[in-house]
Amino acid sequence: MTDHNSLRAPMLKRKVLADYVYEEILSSLIDGRREPAGTISIDGLARELNVSQTPVREALARLEHTGMVRRVALKGYTVAPLSTAAELAQLVDARLVIEPTNAEWACSRATAELCDALRETIERLGASHTGATYAEFRDYWKADEDFHRIIAENADNPFVLAAYKTLGGQIQRFRYFAGMGVTDAESAILEHTAILQAFLDRKPERAREAMVEHLQGVKSRSVRDSGGTA
Structure with a gap:
């Protein structure tokens, strides 16, 4: 045996x-x-x-x-070289094509378990260190990635999920936090919380809008942190 x-x-x-x-x-x-x-x-x-x-x-x-x-x-x-401001903006533009739809679809089939999972990632964001090295902001980055990944996985479309995974999430942007730490934790937590609230209220269209608002904020902050203009 x-x-x-x-x-x-x-x-x-x-x-x-x-x-x-x-x-x-x-x-x-x-x-x-x-x-x-x-x-x-x-x-x-x-x-x-x-x-x-x-x-x-x-x-x-x-x-x-x-x-x-x-x-x-x-x-x-x-x-790979550091992404330019224009490349970071293009990356977020690509995410704007995919992730608002993920949020709308996932919200339309939201369960208490899904909302709890999203809430847990936000709690981890708030509890994580945001210092100047990868070791210091690793847990923050993981929590941020988990929030978006959970939504993508619960959109229930394997083809859109595959497209989402090819984008690499936030990893390119986090290279700019080396030496200075995460610069937008407060804004990100507020934006994630707004998306979660749409899930709790079972409002798919609001979830889409909240994700758009979040990613537009990410785009603006990414360009700022890279020291350039998109």
């Missing part, structure tokens, strides 16, 4: 290792410890983190989808 527990343990161990490697590389990228356009050595990272090359390759593939690293044919991976 197959011992399913004995099979599950190595799989769990591998996932924990993969997540650890991903977080370590992501931290170095967000904190600016790796120069934009700099070459990334898979072998060097493996030695630095004391792991095999496999979890490093897996982590870099995941990071490529976020736009944090770029893969160049025959050359390997390089660190």
